[in-house]
Amino acid sequence: MRVPLSWLKEYVDIGDISVDELAERLTLAGLEVVGIERIGDWWDRDKIFVGQIVRVDPHPNADRLTLPTVEYGGPEPITVVTGAPNIRVGDVGQKVALALAGAVLIDGYSEDRRKTVLKPTKIRGVRSAGMVCSERELGLSDSHEGILILPDDAPVGMPLADYLGDVVFDLDLTPNLARCFSIIGVAREVAALLGRPLKVEEPTMEATGPSIEGQIDLEIADPDLCARYTAALIKGVKIGPSPWWMQRRLTLAGMRPINNIVDITNYVMLEWGQPLHAFDYHVLRPRPGKTHPPAIIVRRARPGEKMTTLDGVERQLNEDMLLICDGAGPVAIAGVMGGLESEVTEQTTDILLESANFDAINNRRTAQVLRMNTEASARFGRGIAPSMTVRAARRAAQLMRELAGGEIAQGLADLYPRPQQTVGVTFTTAEVERILGVRMSVDEIVDILRRLEFQCRVEGETIHAAVPDHRLDVRIPADIMEELARIYGYDRIPSTLLADELPPQRRFHQLETEEFIRDVLAGCGLQEVITYSLTSLEVEGRLYPEGESPRPADYIRLANPLTSEREYLRRSLKAGLLATAAANLRHTPQVSIFEIGAVFEPVEGELLPREPMRLAMAMAGPRQPLAWHTPAPENMDFFDLKGVIEVLMERLGLDEAAYEPAQEMPFLPGRAAVVRIGEDVAGIFGEVHPLVKERFELPSVPVCLAEFNLDLLVRSAKRTPYVESLPRYPGVAEDIAVVVDREVPAEQVRKAIMEAGAPLLRRADLFDVYQGPQIPENKKNLAFSLLYQAPDRTLTDEEVRRYHQRIVQHLEKTLGATLRA
Amino acid sequence: MTADLHELEQRASAELAQVSDLQALEQWRLRYLGKKGEVTLAVRSVGQLPPAERPAYGKLANEVKGRLEAAYEARLEVLKQEEVERALRAAAVDVTLPGRRPAVGRLHPSTQTLREIYHIFTQMGFQIYRSREVETDEYNFELLNMPPHHPARDMWDTFYINKDVVMRTHTSPGQIHVMRAYYPEPIRAILPGKCYRYEQVTVRSEHMFHQVEGLAVGKHITMADLKGTMIHFARQMFGPERKLRFRCSHFPFTEPSVEVDMDCILCGGKGCSLCKHTGWLEIAGAGMVHPVVLRNGGYDPNEWSGFAFGMGIERIAMLKNHIEDIRYFFSNDLRFLGQFH
Numbered sequence A: 001m002r003v004p005l006s007w008l009k010e011y012v013d014i015g016d017i018s019v020d021e022l023a024e025r026l027t028l029a030g031l032e033v034v035g036i037e038r039i040g041d042w043w044d045r046d047k048i049f050v051g052q053i054v055r056v057d058p059h060p061n062a063d064r065l066t067l068p069t070v071e072y073g074g075p076e077p078i079t080v081v082t083g084a085p086n087i088r089v090g091d092v093g094q095k096v097a098l099a100l101a102g103a104v105l106i107d108g109y110s111e112d113r114r115k116t117v118l119k120p121t122k123i124r125g126v127r128s129a130g131m132v133c134s135e136r137e138l139g140l141s142d143s144h145e146g147i148l149i150l151p152d153d154a155p156v157g158m159p160l161a162d163y164l165g166d167v168v169f170d171l172d173l174t175p176n177l178a179r180c181f182s183i184i185g186v187a188r189e190v191a192a193l194l195g196r197p198l199k200v201e202e203p204t205m206e207a208t209g210p211s212i213e214g215q216i217d218l219e220i221a222d223p224d225l226c227a228r229y230t231a232a233l234i235k236g237v238k239i240g241p242s243p244w245w246m247q248r249r250l251t252l253a254g255m256r257p258i259n260n261i262v263d264i265t266n267y268v269m270l271e272w273g274q275p276l277h278a279f280d281y282h283v284l285r286p287r288p289g290k291t292h293p294p295a296i297i298v299r300r301a302r303p304g305e306k307m308t309t310l311d312g313v314e315r316q317l318n319e320d321m322l323l324i325c326d327g328a329g330p331v332a333i334a335g336v337m338g339g340l341e342s343e344v345t346e347q348t349t350d351i352l353l354e355s356a357n358f359d360a361i362n363n364r365r366t367a368q369v370l371r372m373n374t375e376a377s378a379r380f381g382r383g384i385a386p387s388m389t390v391r392a393a394r395r396a397a398q399l400m401r402e403l404a405g406g407e408i409a410q411g412l413a414d415l416y417p418r419p420q421q422t423v424g425v426t427f428t429t430a431e432v433e434r435i436l437g438v439r440m441s442v443d444e445i446v447d448i449l450r451r452l453e454f455q456c457r458v459e460g461e462t463i464h465a466a467v468p469d470h471r472l473d474v475r476i477p478a479d480i481m482e483e484l485a486r487i488y489g490y491d492r493i494p495s496t497l498l499a500d501e502l503p504p505q506r507r508f509h510q511l512e513t514e515e516f517i518r519d520v521l522a523g524c525g526l527q528e529v530i531t532y533s534l535t536s537l538e539v540e541g542r543l544y545p546e547g548e549s550p551r552p553a554d555y556i557r558l559a560n561p562l563t564s565e566r567e568y569l570r571r572s573l574k575a576g577l578l579a580t581a582a583a584n585l586r587h588t589p590q591v592s593i594f595e596i597g598a599v600f601e602p603v604e605g606e607l608l609p610r611e612p613m614r615l616a617m618a619m620a621g622p623r624q625p626l627a628w629h630t631p632a633p634e635n636m637d638f639f640d641l642k643g644v645i646e647v648l649m650e651r652l653g654l655d656e657a658a659y660e661p662a663q664e665m666p667f668l669p670g671r672a673a674v675v676r677i678g679e680d681v682a683g684i685f686g687e688v689h690p691l692v693k694e695r696f697e698l699p700s701v702p703v704c705l706a707e708f709n710l711d712l713l714v715r716s717a718k719r720t721p722y723v724e725s726l727p728r729y730p731g732v733a734e735d736i737a738v739v740v741d742r743e744v745p746a747e748q749v750r751k752a753i754m755e756a757g758a759p760l761l762r763r764a765d766l767f768d769v770y771q772g773p774q775i776p777e778n779k780k781n782l783a784f785s786l787l788y789q790a791p792d793r794t795l796t797d798e799e800v801r802r803y804h805q806r807i808v809q810h811l812e813k814t815l816g817a818t819l820r821a
Numbered sequence B: 001m002t003a004d005l006h007e008l009e010q011r012a013s014a015e016l017a018q019v020s021d022l023q024a025l026e027q028w029r030l031r032y033l034g035k036k037g038e039v040t041l042a043v044r045s046v047g048q049l050p051p052a053e054r055p056a057y058g059k060l061a062n063e064v065k066g067r068l069e070a071a072y073e074a075r076l077e078v079l080k081q082e083e084v085e086r087a088l089r090a091a092a093v094d095v096t097l098p099g100r101r102p103a104v105g106r107l108h109p110s111t112q113t114l115r116e117i118y119h120i121f122t123q124m125g126f127q128i129y130r131s132r133e134v135e136t137d138e139y140n141f142e143l144l145n146m147p148p149h150h151p152a153r154d155m156w157d158t159f160y161i162n163k164d165v166v167m168r169t170h171t172s173p174g175q176i177h178v179m180r181a182y183y184p185e186p187i188r189a190i191l192p193g194k195c196y197r198y199e200q201v202t203v204r205s206e207h208m209f210h211q212v213e214g215l216a217v218g219k220h221i222t223m224a225d226l227k228g229t230m231i232h233f234a235r236q237m238f239g240p241e242r243k244l245r246f247r248c249s250h251f252p253f254t255e256p257s258v259e260v261d262m263d264c265i266l267c268g269g270k271g272c273s274l275c276k277h278t279g280w281l282e283i284a285g286a287g288m289v290h291p292v293v294l295r296n297g298g299y300d301p302n303e304w305s306g307f308a309f310g311m312g313i314e315r316i317a318m319l320k321n322h323i324e325d326i327r328y329f330f331s332n333d334l335r336f337l338g339q340f341h
Ligand SMILES: [Zn+2]
Pocket: B264, B265, B266, B267, B268, B269, B270, B271, B272, B273, B274, B275, B276, B277, B279, B280
């Protein structure tokens, strides 16, 4: 909403408050000023004036130039040269904007609206002491066809900045501020904020024509969508341009002047906030079978109905849309836009003026479906008080009489099936203190509310406030609290820390464990990333084997995606992490990343999906950065990622985590594993299959990827370890090397060793795996470092030998292992 | 004969002066003071002299031996010292060479900012509560006092799954969840999480972002408490000198509603491009919980009151770390992420 200050001042005296201060007061009160346009603030008061042409002579050397002599209040009139087509030889009396040499103006011929200093020049041999200015040269508009002609009553000699300079506030209004979509609405707020009177009179009209009775056949067929329909009839208007002052205000407010009738409807809408529509009375048809009077019927559209709106577009209507119809068919989409047929034209003489009230929700929906966000629907869609129709009708009719020479029919046609009820809100001073935390007296409260035009009745500490009819947004005491707070000033409300009872405190174990995992992984050198939840099936599909693709039914899909890349909700973090790795590997040699986030799984028969949490990791590139001490670092592989996973399992107290070979996409067979915790699969990890790498445009180095069911990890984690006492007696270290079949997993051998060595064997650490010469084919040699230790004594050599022997025998028996010398 | 001794001492002393390492010193010792060394032999040769010459010669020979031994010890000390110094010099490193760094991981800036916020609010007795990202229209809008076609719904551009299900546009549905979970206890909760908006991705806007909602419900909670809590937060987060202003605004789920502005951290309020020349930065939307919302959560608005606030985590991080492009957050370029501590 654009609010010219000069217009605002017509309704409220702002005194000596500066523009910036007023803007801040409005902003703090909820009418956010997002821009202040200062028109003419750069016009030099000593060099640019309102002037009057006293004579226009021909230019001796050029047909297309003229020499106006202009009176401007200086010692004597000056003569300038102009090429303006709207100044002709012999003209006299026009008011113009005169700039003297030295004035700064916009170069009317520059593309970028550059400012230049006006110098005295000779044009085709004639000296020009100044310039008569176009709108573009003054920065008022782009118009450069002719010079700006000011109204006849413009005072000669007044600095133009004082006459034409203005300030326009650009307000960004929240949906509750429907009442401020008008200059009077804003003025009312300013008056309340400043404690000054609002200078607005109830509009009246001088109706001298025959009564409207019998001249219009009005019917509201759907009163649920039309609370009121008011019409005035103005006959004998003469269509033409509206006066300069009205055009100027419309332009400043951001609307384009059209003709006097249309401009008046727009002007009154801007002034009062009530949209109006002017029909050409003679185009309106009576009901079928009748010859008179023309009919207006407010009804819902019929199935398949169409109409062509003012902008020349044919609109397909639906049965939820409210129409204004005449006896033959639709003439307007109610509160959105008029129809082309009944539009006011040059030939129009008689006007039927509509001032109606339409249902806000229905109007908004219609405007949205038709994608027609008009000035009218912007206002109806937010809600307007039905009491407003009569005021606006009278005001517009009177202006049509004054500015278009029309005669107003006596009376108004006014159907009002659902009269507005006065709303009362009752509250106490204690309620004000309970919500705002500040004690206000009854007098203070009543003063604020009266400034906002509430009628207050006081009973002790109780206040009964009658809400003014233009305030549709105030219904309950909480609404009154906001009115009090914003006028009283939020800065005057004290600041306190919560002193209320402390609620029962609970720990949030899930989050605590998640945060712990984040720290563990960062400690392992992994960088956390956060990728989008929204993805595409194309990207998800890169994880699948060739020929297979993800099933859309497994995914949640947006009904209104922004782009096809962000159409589906992810079911895993894998693709996002690989894409992130690929993007980074283009400029960074090494990537170690992890992500914790929700994935989305539709559930048959349920409205909402499951949102399990996942943890994923990806690692690729050199193990150490290239450095003077590591000139040829090796690339990370399966075991680098497994090391991280082992640390994580250990830190989560998940000693029982077991690893089994896995064979599924997107992993490379033979270099992938699932992680089991008891019966449950907690996650899967491994090196990524070359086909998948190719689809993600990953480089040739091994790329490791893992994904875990985070909820399972959190559920299984044992965050509180039982601490064992430190050993008090020395241990005995021994090595053992055994040859077993190649297929026997090392972990199985280690477990067998631990079993046989119990309880004195404390550790068995694999330190060598060997296959090759000296070992039979299909066999491998595993070497373990063993530690024997007893809690209560120093072990004897004999004891250790006995245990060692037992281990060897057990391995031979259970795994067919042989001892290697 | 004594002349020979003098000559021997002079020669040995001169040679000793030339000795420059421990190996040469040992050779010198063997030559002069060893079992078969010249000085040892000279001392031993005293027996072959006529008895009359023996005392004088013997005394001198022992004196010469004593002096050379002392000189040897002194020289040995010096050379050992030199050897140690040489070894140290050889082992010295260029301390400007880069060290061997352990692998370093970091947390995402959104996580780091969330944690700071958790710390500040948990100290005030707020607890963290999370709720789902795919929400019903009912929780995202209706229970928050926005029936279908409410004009305020236009304030959020919404991703729809279908007519009843949306990607949550804010963390505010968590208000209803937490109230229904905790009723009839008083509440102090912060509700973090991802939110989604149907918005073109630009330098200033993302279709996904994190928000933290705050909610306090009790029997004596006022607008003054909201002010105090927000001021405390801003000063903990952005520095003790920060000033706030509370500007009337509108959210359907709070009444009264305010925008919380902080004096610009870059220009201190004078006006700059960061604050769009207003001197103020918007950091949160807030207000007193609307009676309808309290009732939808199970709390009788005549008995209970509460405040709520919501803020964008990436926006807070952008202000704090002078980040100029919100798209950096989820494009996960390690050159961006690696700049956080
Ligand atoms: Zn600034």
